[in-house]
Amino acid sequence: xxxxxxxxxxxxELHLGNYLGAIRNWVEMQHSADAFxxxxxxxxxxxxxxxxxxxxxxxxxxxxxxxxxxxxxxxxMFVQSHVREHTELAWLMECHVSFGELSRxxxxxxxxxxxxxxxxxxxxxxxxxxxxxxxxxxxxxxxVGADQRQHIEITRDIxxxxxxxxxETFVLPEAVIPQAGARVMDLQEPTNKMSKxxxxxxxxxxxxxxxxVVVKKIKSAETDSDTExxxxxxxxxxxxxxxxxxxxxxxxxxxxxxxxxxxxxPLKADAADAVVEMLTPIQARFTELEADPAETARxxxxxxxxxxxxxxxxxxxxxxxxxxLAN
Ligand code: TRP
Numbered sequence: 241x242x243x244x245x246x247x248x249x250x251x252x253e254l255h256l257g258n259y260l261g262a263i264r265n266w267v268e269m270q271h272s273a274d275a276f277x278x279x280x281x282x283x284x285x286x287x288x289x290x291x292x293x294x295x296x297x298x299x300x301x302x303x304x305x306x307x308x309x310x311x312x313x314x315x316x317m318f319v320q321s322h323v324r325e326h327t328e329l330a331w332l333m334e335c336h337v338s339f340g341e342l343s344r345x346x347x348x349x350x351x352x353x354x355x356x357x358x359x360x361x362x363x364x365x366x367x368x369x370x371x372x373x374x375x376x377x378x379x380x381x382x383x384v385g386a387d388q389r390q391h392i393e394i395t396r397d398i399x400x401x402x403x404x405x406x407x408e409t410f411v412l413p414e415a416v417i418p419q420a421g422a423r424v425m426d427l428q429e430p431t432n433k434m435s436k437x438x439x440x441x442x443x444x445x446x447x448x449x450x451x452x453v454v455v456k457k458i459k460s461a462e463t464d465s466d467t468e469x470x471x472x473x474x475x476x477x478x479x480x481x482x483x484x485x486x487x488x489x490x491x492x493x494x495x496x497x498x499x500x501x502x503x504x505x506p507l508k509a510d511a512a513d514a515v516v517e518m519l520t521p522i523q524a525r526f527t528e529l530e531a532d533p534a535e536t537a538r539x540x541x542x543x544x545x546x547x548x549x550x551x552x553x554x555x556x557x558x559x560x561x562x563x564x565l566a567n
Pocket of ligand 1: 246247382
């Protein structure tokens with residue numbers, strides 16, 4: 241079975257775009273691949289945080305992921321800082337990637353431009369830690385959004401360089417960018433992706449929004465002045481977004497659904513209902529998990545133990561091939 245690995249930062253909440261664009265895909269993947277999913281809390285530290293903030297967000301995100309259907313007994317799901325090999329291998333990665341290569345990372349350029357008074361060194365070396373995440377598990381495929389392609393490329397470059405200098409050590413991973421994954425845009429500004437960082441929360445459906453809030457947000461979604469229902473993001477982004485959401489929630493084809501509607505009102509009502517129906521069991525499961533943090537901790541420990549067994553073997557191999565003095 242092929243091994244897949246992906247990571248997600250514990251920042252903010254999960255929204256409908258995260259769920260339909262990625263998480264739901266992960267839930268399916270756990271049954272067809274040897275899947276590793278990691279809450280990358282150490283990556284979150286690259287931007288200054290308050291004490292306790294990252295820990296609380298990691299717990300919450302883990303519970304959300306489990307509520308969405310990731311099953312710690314089916315996949316391997318864990319928190320990055322619980323497996324110390326991530327930081328250990330990250331140093332070896334840092335010493336095998338150049339300043340020039342890291343300087344070309346567009347995510348660093350974007351994120352450092354947003355930081356006013358403190359750009360951490362970790363923000364710059366972030367891809368080395370990500371390479372460690374991936375290479376520790378002999379990963380074949382990395383399901384990620386298109387914005388992460390460059391980070392997977394640099395991971396391959398580091399792995400190839402290391403293998404070239406010290407002999408076969410790491411498996412070269414491939415990025416898998418889902419093509420047909422649902423496109424979910426901001427409800428108020430449908431030319432932007434739905435995102436947790438946007439100023440106005442009205443355009444983003446949070447996975448934990450109560451049903452009446454979901455309905456209100458979807459019913460007040462931006463559409464356009466004519467009344468034709470057609471699936472075409474170029475000319476009708478708002479309506480296409482609603483079609484895309486309804487299609488994803490009901491596992492149907494958006495072009496086909498477009499034919500069922502002549503007005504925006506019923507389309508919005510049906511999209512709202514479908515989303516509420518999809519989120520209801522997720523929210524119920526989250527409420528249960530939230531009430532029992534010790535159970536979540538136990539599940540995460542189980543995941544970290546499984547992960548560590550593989551990670552430790554990889555670090556051992558890397559150090560041996562590098563020829564560090566054995567202890
Ligand atoms: N950098 C990724 C993001 O911002 C998160 C991440 C960290 C990741 N380590 C990873 C993704 C390993 C895939 C594999 O989305």
